[in-house]
Amino acid sequence: MRIRSLTLTAASGAALLAAGLLPAVASGVPDPPFAREGPVEAADLLAKTASCEPVSNGLYRTDATSAATVPVCGAHGAVFWKADMDIDCDGRRTARCNEVTDPWFQPDTAFHQSDGEPLRSDSLPFVVVPSASGLWDYSAAGIQGGSVAAVIHDDRLLYAVVGDTGPGRIIGEASYAAAEALGIDPDPATGGTASDVTYILFKGSRVAPVESHEAAVTLGEQLAKEFVQNN
Template sequence: MRKLILLASMALAAGLAPAAIASAATTESASDVQIQAGPTAQQLLAKVASCKQISNGKYKTDDETGKTVAVCDAGQAVFWKADMDIDCDGQVTTKCNKNTDPWFQPDTAFHRSDGKPLVADQTPYIVVPSVSSTWNYQSSGLKGAGSCAVIYNNKVLYTVIGDTGPTGIIGEASYATAVGLGINPNPANGGTDSGVTYICFKNSKVSPIESKSAATSTGENLATKFVNS
């Protein structure tokens, strides 16, 4: 409200017509709504405070760590709390290639609408473990292009399921996901050791998979339903 009053005062001082003031106020209001469209990090985290484990055992976060991460069921979603390693796989770019990423692979498990691999420094995506006896993500209602909310340091970023990883390790996301959450995106030495929550909504799909706006709008809608369930 303070913003709108200040906006109107400035507009009158500049000699703008009432219609222009109304238009400016509408624009400001629409912007506010867009920013506040989805649930807060705290609201989402409150829904995943306890774990109903569905994985057959637990995952490592890295090769050298112990098995500490369970996959949990939360009704409309599944979730896990882990670290974030950086996935730079997909199409070659100046940020993601064999020189910047020692483990670079020029493909992703799921492809863009044009049939090409995802672009890791453009599309916020997460990596799910490949199907194994520990957990089959498909049996939990997840699939490529599925909608996920990733939470770190009180920030929420809506992403897609874009790639699969090792069968025994969990906690990985694309270069663009790290950037969106304020995490060091360097595939060689970036990421974070803990504090990341991954919430993936069952039977969901973002279309097209590479669209940030579609990932956000789909994720916000599903997250709102999840929080209110």
């Protein structure tokens, strides 16, 4: 499978900023992060995910006690699902993500920053994929750490990366920063939303470094445009 990747260096970042393609944020990650619409609108993507051709071998639960109702759907160049959003606050320990704020906190993420450190959930928008199981294997579908995702809730569209894995039979989770950007309560203990979140993951894509939200937005806008054109 051909890999669609974007590596953002300091020089290329400066060039994109000068061209008006990146937000003028000194830290490199908006705080709080924001959802934005570019060449493709949320409605354009939702129209292309109105029907589902399942590629998973069965259905996922959105929570441990809920019924299994969610398939992973296939499309040209992507997979997608519609589910809830639970809050992932794992990774680097911060004032907002730690053992006190999150009863389920883990000081690591499945995928790491370019310096080897866990991702920072409260500043990097990322989505969580189910661990590989008999239901579905994300890696076999062309998804990996750093793959680009488009996440939609209400009228908001956010580009993010694949940053962590979750239980093998539960789906619908994203980072504190992703929830915040979409207007969803990001509190890891009490936040999230019960439904109406669409996750579109672009096959064969990868952002490097994975912690560059700007690179995810730049590549995501390109892939979203192709997704709308090809489906």
